[in-house]
Amino acid sequence: MTSPRTTEEEAFNLKSGAKTGQISHEEKHFFDIAGYLVLENVLDAGRLIEARDAIDRIMASPTNGINDPATGRYGRELLNVIESGGVIEDAMAIPRVLPYVEQFVWGRQHRLVGSRAILRSPGEAVPLNQGGAADPRRHARYRCCGNGQFRCLMTTCFIAMDDTGTDNGEFCAIPASHKSNLPHPYTKMKLRDVAPLESIPLPAGSAVFITENIAHAFCPPAGGPQTWLAYHYGPSYMMNLPGCNPSTKTLERTAADPIKTHLLLKPYYHPITAQRKTNG
Amino acid sequence: MTPEQRYLFDLKGYLVVRAALDAATVGQINEIIDGLEKLTDEQSAERGIARQYRGSDSLYATVAPPPPERLADYDTPALPCGEPYERLIDWPATIGLVQELIGEPMRLDAASFMSRNPGGGFRFHHGYAELLPYCQYAFDDGQFKCVSIKIGYALTDVNVDDGAFVVIPGSHKSNFTNPLVGQVPDLSHPLVEAIPCRAGDAILFTEDLSHAAVENRGAKTRRTLFYSYAPAYQCRWPNLCDPADNFENHATPGQIELVTRPATFVPA
Numbered sequence: 001m002t003s004p005r006t007t008e009e010e011a012f013n014l015k016s017g018a019k020t021g022q023i024s025h026e027e028k029h030f031f032d033i034a035g036y037l038v039l040e041n042v043l044d045a046g047r048l049i050e051a052r053d054a055i056d057r058i059m060a061s062p063t064n065g066i067n068d069p070a071t072g073r074y075g076r077e078l079l080n081v082i083e084s085g086g087v088i089e090d091a092m093a094i095p096r097v098l099p100y101v102e103q104f105v106w107g108r109q110h111r112l113v114g115s116r117a118i119l120r121s122p123g124e125a126v127p128l129n130q131g132g133a134a135d136p137r138r139h140a141r142y143r144c145c146g147n148g149q150f151r152c153l154m155t156t157c158f159i160a161m162d163d164t165g166t167d168n169g170e171f172c173a174i175p176a177s178h179k180s181n182l183p184h185p186y187t188k189m190k191l192r193d194v195a196p197l198e199s200i201p202l203p204a205g206s207a208v209f210i211t212e213n214i215a216h217a218f219c220p221p222a223g224g225p226q227t228w229l230a231y232h233y234g235p236s237y238m239m240n241l242p243g244c245n246p247s248t249k250t251l252e253r254t255a256a257d258p259i260k261t262h263l264l265l266k267p268y269y270h271p272i273t274a275q276r277k278t279n280g
Numbered sequence: 281m282t283p284e285q286r287y288l289f290d291l292k293g294y295l296v297v298r299a300a301l302d303a304a305t306v307g308q309i310n311e312i313i314d315g316l317e318k319l320t321d322e323q324s325a326e327r328g329i330a331r332q333y334r335g336s337d338s339l340y341a342t343v344a345p346p347p348p349e350r351l352a353d354y355d356t357p358a359l360p361c362g363e364p365y366e367r368l369i370d371w372p373a374t375i376g377l378v379q380e381l382i383g384e385p386m387r388l389d390a391a392s393f394m395s396r397n398p399g400g401g402f403r404f405h406h407g408y409a410e411l412l413p414y415c416q417y418a419f420d421d422g423q424f425k426c427v428s429i430k431i432g433y434a435l436t437d438v439n440v441d442d443g444a445f446v447v448i449p450g451s452h453k454s455n456f457t458n459p460l461v462g463q464v465p466d467l468s469h470p471l472v473e474a475i476p477c478r479a480g481d482a483i484l485f486t487e488d489l490s491h492a493a494v495e496n497r498g499a500k501t502r503r504t505l506f507y508s509y510a511p512a513y514q515c516r517w518p519n520l521c522d523p524a525d526n527f528e529n530h531a532t533p534g535q536i537e538l539v540t541r542p543a544t545f546v547p548a
Contacts, residue, residue, distance in 0.1 A: 029456040033471060144455045176450030181290050181419045185283045
């Protein structure tokens with residue numbers, strides 16, 4: 001006797017929404033091949049000014065809940081910046097960005113696992129990490145199945161607060177390196193000498209959305225200091241990055257916003273009762 | 281292969297070997313083509329070198345008519361064209377790379393010559409998500425295990441406007457069908473990369489890579505040789521790997537093995 005074929009989604013009440021999505025075939029094809037997508041103008045001019053002011057304030061005096069490690073390796077970094085509220089908090093849930101999180105992570109089962117503000121001065125670069133199979137960070141793994149469904153682990157949305165240009169503080173990456181089977185041989189090389197590294201200049205207010213499994217770097221700013229906001233997303237069961245637990249105050253402040261509340265849920269494998277389905 | 285060659289092939293799905301053919305070899309090959317092009321179609325066919333003319337179809341795009349004084353776009357088998365073509369069967373600058381990319385006993389499964397006039401282009405085809413088993417890119421246990429490696433040898437300089445070979449780097453691992461399939465490449469697309477060449481350069485690529493050629497907007501006719509290799513258990517492409525009648529009298533054992541070897545199945 002054969003039993004009827006079914007899937008986990010049908011057998012249980014998972015409702016992850018992973019099979020639906022608003023992302024076009026072209027964008028999925030691009031992200032799957034390149035490992036990143038550029039999202040233009042995720043912050044308009046007004047929000048950008050607000051964000052810069054807010055970053056200036058928290059850089060000068062980190063408020064409660066924002067962590068300020070004494071020394072950043074590649075510039076100054078503030079952790080858990082959503083604690084500052086306002087536009088920095090709002091930017092974790094930009095409507096233009098969240099459909100990509102849903103599509104590439106695990107449908108509705110995604111959460112914010114960290115937020116950072118990064119200030120780099122001229123001369124401060126971020127070196128090229130390993131991508132793909134050689135990346136030691138298992139929490140960064142890229143996964144896309146043959147049926148076109150993604151299950152990436154950590155993804156990141158970097159938002160440029162200043163205009164970046166070629167050889168001027170821009171994000172750069174080795175396209176397709178999230179699927180590399182081999183370590184890249186460029187560990188001791190200057191960024192500009194790495195042949196497959198692609199420069200991705202962004203104007204202020206635009207973003208690059210990446211799988212953390214892609215080999216990427218930041219060139220040093222050429223003129224003045226430059227600032228970025230980084231929002232890290234993972235599947236629902238991923239813990240927060242160290243130093244990025246939301247405070248009670250933030251959870252209370254965002255309680256009326258269902259999208260932010262969802263992003264700040266405590267880690268979970270499935271929604272409660274999702275693996276219990278009643279008949280009828 | 282060097283570590284960087286291995287990394288780049290796995291990353292992008294292709295490698296360029298600059299000056300793989302020396303100038304003298306390129307000259308000899310082109311001289312033979314010049315002579316063959318003075319023959320009629322019938323005379324060429326009598327030598328075992330039948331011209332197959334290409335019109336616009338699902339793969340090839342004729343964007344503009346070819347210059348009237350030249351032969352229309354055509355392909356021929358390569359091996360019967362003469363001894364310099366046979367030397368390329370196991371050409372030292374490339375054969376070791378192919379062997380490492382296939383990773384087991386292999387055969388030459390096709391060798392062809394292409395002549396492409398201004399006005400022509402190649403539409404995008406292939407990509408991992410197409411699941412063509414005879415093209416599969418694979419890497420396991422630290423080794424390449426590709427099932428189709430092609431070498432394109434440029435016999436003329438090919439700048440981007442001369443109909444350069446075009447690829448979507450990384451598409452040999454794509455999980456989504458190529459939305460550009462069937463289109464003549466548009467170089468403004470951020471995934472599309474043109475690979476201009478000098479005469480004598482070789483492009484090695486896995487057939488699983490989405491590839492094409494931009495429209496030839498130059499004045500030159502582009503000449504390219506394609507040599508294709510596969511594991512020895514795979515068959516030849518019809519009519520594209522038949523050597524000249526006297527091949528075994530003068531070919532090296534290595535060349536004979538690559539062209540005429542029986543099916544080899546690696547034991548369990």
